[in-house]
Amino acid sequence: MRGAKRLTILTGAGVSAASGVPTFRGPQGLWRTYRPEDLATPDAFARDPHLVWEWYAWRRDQIAACQPNAAHEVIAQWSRGFERCRVLTQNVDDLHVRAGTDGLIRLHGSIWELACWGDCGAAPWRDEAVPLRAFPPSCPQCGGLARPAVVWFGESLAQSDLDAAFDACACEVFLTVGTSAVVYPAAGRVHHARRHGAFTAEINLDPTPASSAVDVALHGAAETILSDIARRLTP
Ligand code: OAD
Numbered sequence: 348m349r350g351a352k353r354l355t356i357l358t359g360a361g362v363s364a365a366s367g368v369p370t371f372r373g374p375q376g377l378w379r380t381y382r383p384e385d386l387a388t389p390d391a392f393a394r395d396p397h398l399v400w401e402w403y404a405w406r407r408d409q410i411a412a413c414q415p416n417a418a419h420e421v422i423a424q425w426s427r428g429f430e431r432c433r434v435l436t437q438n439v440d441d442l443h444v445r446a447g448t449d450g451l452i453r454l455h456g457s458i459w460e461l462a463c464w465g466d467c468g469a470a471p472w473r474d475e476a477v478p479l480r481a482f483p484p485s486c487p488q489c490g491g492l493a494r495p496a497v498v499w500f501g502e503s504l505a506q507s508d509l510d511a512a513f514d515a516c517a518c519e520v521f522l523t524v525g526t527s528a529v530v531y532p533a534a535g536r537v538h539h540a541r542r543h544g545a546f547t548a549e550i551n552l553d554p555t556p557a558s559s560a561v562d563v564a565l566h567g568a569a570e571t572i573l574s575d576i577a578r579r580l581t582p
Contacts, residue, residue, distance in 0.1 A: 348580060351519040351546075352430040356422055357536055359437045361525020361551060365416040365570045368409065368440050372527045373553075388500045392464070396492055400483040403495045407458055410440045411477040417570040418524070419446035421577045426450050433515035437526060437533050439497045452511045454504055454533050460496035465489060471496040504532065516540040524550045525569045528557035537561060 348354065360370035371378045381402065385391050392399045415423075423446040426432045433450045436443055439458040443451050461484055462471040469488035474480075484493040498504055504512075509532065521540035528534045528549075537557050541547045547561040550572045558564040565572050 348520050348576070353518040354425060354429045354431070354520050354522070355433045355435065355515040355518040355536075355540065355545070356425070356522045356524060357435045357437075357526060357533060358418075358422070358443070358524050359526025359528075359533075361527075362418045362422075362436075362569050363413070363416070363438055363440050363442050364525065365418065365568065366413040366440075366442055368413050368438075368442070372529075383500055387497075389502060392494060392499070396464070396483055396494075400479075400495075403458065404479055404482070407477050407479070410442075410458060411475075413440070413442065415442045415446035417574045419443055419448070421573040422446070422524075423448040424577065431518075433511070433518070435512050435515060435533065435536060437530065439495075452508050452515070454498070454508050454512060456495075456497040458495060458497060461493045462496040463489060463491060464494040465491040467491060512536055513539070516545070517543055518545050521545040521547045522550060523547070523557050523561065524573070526551070526555070526557075528555040 364370055370376045386399055386402045419442050422434055426434055426449040433452060434443060434448050435452045435454055437455050439455050441457050441459050459473055459475050460471045461474050463469045463486035467486060467489035469486050485491060486493050516536055516539040518540060521537055523537045537547050538560055549557050549561045549564045550569050551566060552568060
């Protein structure tokens with residue numbers, strides 16, 4: 348990392364775990380209690396928008412009380428310190444935004460943004476109200492139902508984000524941090540970067556499918572390991 352000009356970091360829920368945001372998989376993961384097909388698909392929303400909104404409202408309440416942790420802070424610092432740094436995140440909590448991260452690509456959107464479910468043409472809008480002002484929230488343009496502007500299972504990522512993530516793989520160092528590396532296309536980026544000659548490293552509590560593909564797998568908490576690396580990089 349000392350000599351690198353282009354750094355890319357892919358992050359997942361594990362980066363926000365120390366802030367108190369629950370992860371999806373693992374012993375305390377959200378998908379242990381809830382089924383993604385009931386809560387995080389367009390079909391689920393079409394079937395029962397109230398139920399889906401209740402779940403998102405609960406998560407918004409939870410996240411609103413959380414602060415960025417040392418992992419977000421180190422990544423934010425690197426995002427400004429390297430000649431080119433790209434941070435690809437699967438997290439919708441915006442804690443990277445709150446830590447002041449430059450070059451951030453939010454692959455799965457933001458829980459703090461809403462969009463028109465009926466696709467009336469309104470641009471997605473920001474709504475940080477906790478609790479929500481109206482339940483379920485509605486589109487300010489057409490008055491129809493609003494949805495969280497996040498990417499659900501079965502939906503495509505924004506083409507501009509996919510392109511940016513593809514370009515970000517042309518780097519010297521690629522770190523995959525706090526992600527179970529099972530959800531594509533995000534999980535594929537580390538392989539792509541490696542094929543393009545990047546030095547790749549994983550930082551995660553547990554081994555993942557990416558562990559055997561990276562140059563070095565460091566197992567431990569992201570907030571501890573990233574702080575440690577940052578200290579060692581300081582001249
Ligand atoms: P997961 O919950 O699948 O994985 C989180 C990973 O972080 C696990 O491998 C944990 O071992 C690890 N972890 C937990 N605490 C950690 C810590 N303090 N330091 C380092 N690692 C830690 O979350 P994602 O990989 O982000 O998508 O999940 C990917 C996508 O699947 C999410 O964006 C979401 C989910 O379903 C959608 O909702 C579309």
